[in-house]
Amino acid sequence: MKQLFNQSDAVNKLLERYGVKFGIYKNGTFKEQLFPFDSIPRVIEKEEFDYLERGLIQRVTALNRFLADIYGEKNIVKDGVIPEEFIFSSSGYMAECEGALPPKAIYSHISGIDLVQAKDKTWYVLEDNLRVPSGASYPMIARNLCRRASPSTFHDIPVADNRNYAALLKEVMDYVNTGGINVILTPGRYNAAYFEHSFLAEKTGSILATGQELIVEDDYLYYIGCNDEKQKVGAVYRRISDEYLDPMNFCADSVIGVPHLYSAFKKGNVALLNAPGNGIADDKGIYYFVPKMIEYYLNEKSILNNAPTYLPFYEEDKKYVLENFDNLVIKDVAEAGGYGVVFGKDLEGQKKEDFINLVKSEPRRFIAQEVIDFIDIDIMENGERVPRKADLRAFVLTGKEVKVWKSGLTRFSRNPDSFVVNSSQGGGFKDTWVLLR
Amino acid sequence: MGIIALEKASGLYWLGRYNERVYTTLREFFVGYDRMIDESEDSYKELCSMLDIPDVYGSKMEFINKYPFDEKNVDSIISNLTRTYDNAMVMRDVIGTETISYVELALSCMKAARYSEAPLLELQEVIDYILAFWGYVDDSIDDRQIRSIIKAGRRIERLDLYLRFERPVSMLEREFAKLKSRMELTGLSYDKTVISYLEQAITENKINYSEAILKLENIVKL
Structure with missing residues (x-):
């Protein structure tokens, strides 16, 4: 294994060669950055992963049931489990999606569930990402290179092969496909995750297309050839946000979507992965209710823990948040990617007072969580092992069955004093090993 | 692979x-550089x-230092190589990560x-990486139309x-013959009269260079 750790630089060089980058806008300028890889893996024991797998399947199954319910009967609201204020005022709720049933009734085909492990080894779910979660391609390509860097490591240690992610994704696309080719719809090369879009298209054998290459005619979606020939599209793994997907149905200013795409979807003529409207289920406010959701839909206790969370929306919780402000992390439910996250202890004076007033005046906009002192994982820095905070994004794929990818994206903070691991905030990534025995 | 979208065909061609352009201008630069050592x-x-x-x-030395490397000059070799990269990276699903990696390396x-x-x-x-790129195109891209569109771009340039x-003329004849046979395999609509024009001009060695270049530039509309 030491042989592998010593090859971080060589593996990073190869990752650069293969274009493993992400885009970032700084001062209005687009730049491509390497996503730094550390070759010390996160290792998850078999029993531990079995537990996570059960919990993740349970969670995503309930979230899919929730989405079907919210855009259908709304029983969970009628039965008073979730207050309606948390549904209809959410920016993730899309009234346009009412009554639209996706092919095979699956809403979240690719779910990215963010977890951390506390120092007492308890796992906590921090976020559910059910819109366009990204990141699976990075450990997949890194594993390939690590196996080259140290074949004996992988011969000696029984690690589940994670290079099957594209095959799992293709299986899901094929399952929901309504007849036609599979397409990955990208906003274009200036998107932060463009590498992943193009890499997954290559590995799943899908067409990578921009909105300009697709057309809807008579409620069917087609890919247009350079000589005006057309090919029917049956499934679209879209990497475009809901609001930009279709200018005729959502944001009229969108130039990256496909006019009338949503109409084709509503008629059942094309599958969209993930389905539009999923934002309601990964709203940070709704996160609080997921364990209740699991009990409501599945009649089971939640296997995975949420981080202890408070909703200032409830008076009792608001009181607790204000009294314990310095010990909590407060998150703006409308933000993502590590933005809108405030540690109470970091605020002072007028800034603190202003922020508290904001929480008081817009309680629905925030959630507060206990700060989990999650475990450090070593990284190699200048030839030495140093501990850094790391989280795990697990990927759950829902097709004929619900499957958890036996790996995940482990992101780490490169700053020793930071809990923020997002790539957009300078973090790096590791491979995630799931042991087979 | 099925059909190829206009945006993809254009990307492959360019x-x-x-x-x-990078390959030939770099080689020409080598020759010119060598001559410049002794000349005015x-x-x-x-x-x-x-x-x-x-x-x-402003000077021979400035040309030597800037023509290959000046990223702010749209005509420099590195600017052309950056455009190669820009077109390559949006073709990953068509030509593959391994093929693109040679452009990254270059x-x-x-x-x-x-x-x-x-x-x-x-x-x-x-130059070695560019040649490796072409080798990998031949070795790994099974779809003849895709290969042909990239190669048509190469032949035209x-x-x-x-x-x-x-x-x-002997060199022009050789390059023209490669271009002519390649164009037919692209599946693109192109101006066949340009092929006839070039064939006649080169065979008869009556070449109006500026006119020939202009026609060649417009053979494909992408």
Whole structure:
């Protein structure tokens, strides 16, 4: 294994060669950055992963049931489990999606569930990402290179092969496909995750297309050839946000979507992965209710823990948040990617007072969580092992069955004093090993 | 692979053209550089004129230092290589990560060469990566139409540059023959009268160079 750790630089060089980058806008300028890889893996024991797998399947199954319910009967609201204020005022709720049933009734085909492990080894779910979660391609390509860097490591240690992610994704696309080719719809090369879009298209054998290459005619979606020939599209793994997907149905200013795409979807003529409207289920406010959701839909206790969370929306919780402000992390439910996250202890004076007033005046906009002192994982820095905070994004794929990818994206903070691991905030990534025995 | 979208066809075509532009201009630069060692201060101007690029260089040394490496100059070799990269990276699903990696390598090598004590020696590696790219195109892309569109771009650019350099007719004949057979395999609509025009002009050795270049530039509308 030491042989592998010593090859971080060589593996990073190869990752650069293969274009493993992400885009970032700084001062209005687009730049491509390497996503730094550390070759010390996160290792998850078999029993531990079995537990996570059960919990993740349970969670995503309930979230899919929730989405079907919210855009259908709304029983969970009628039965008073979730207050309606948390549904209809959410920016993730899309009234346009009412009554639209996706092919095979699956809403979240690719779910990215963010977890951390506390120092007492308890796992906590921090976020559910059910819109366009990204990141699976990075450990997949890194594993390939690590196996080259140290074949004996992988011969000696029984690690589940994670290079099957594209095959799992293709299986899901094929399952929901309504007849036609599979397409990955990208906003274009200036998107932060463009590498992943193009890499997954290559590995799943899908067409990578921009909105300009697709057309809807008579409620069917087609890919247009350079000589005006057309090919029917049956499934679209879209990497475009809901609001930009279709200018005729959502944001009229969108130039990256496909006019009338949503109409084709509503008629059942094309599958969209993930389905539009999923934002309601990964709203940070709704996160609080997921364990209740699991009990409501599945009649089971939640296997995975949420981080202890408070909703200032409830008076009792608001009181607790204000009294314990310095010990909590407060998150703006409308933000993502590590933005809108405030540690109470970091605020002072007028800034603190202003922020508290904001929480008081817009309680629905925030959630507060206990700060989990999650475990450090070593990284190699200048030839030495140093501990850094790391989280795990697990990927759950829902097709004929619900499957958890036996790996995940482990992101780490490169700053020793930071809990923020997002790539957009300078973090790096590791491979995630799931042991087979 | 099925059908190819216009945006993809255009990307493949320009990938071939820019890649070839880098290759041929780099080789021409090597030859010109060697001559400049012995010739007058103004000798670089001839190369600018042949390449039809504005002479924004104040001296032979400035040309030598800037023509390959100046990222702010749209006519520099590195700018053309960046365009190759821009077109390559949006073709990952069509030509594959491994094929693209040779463009990545060429570009990072080009950037590094700028700071080398002997840039020309380092630039040889750029040429090697470009040739490896073409080798990988042949070796790994099974779809003949995709291969042909990239190669048509390459052939058009090569003939275009050879016309600009007023290369001997025997060389033009060879490049034209490759272009003619390649165009038929692209599946693209193109102006066949340009093929007839070039065939006659080159065979009869009655070449109006500027007219031939103009026609060649417009053979495909993408």
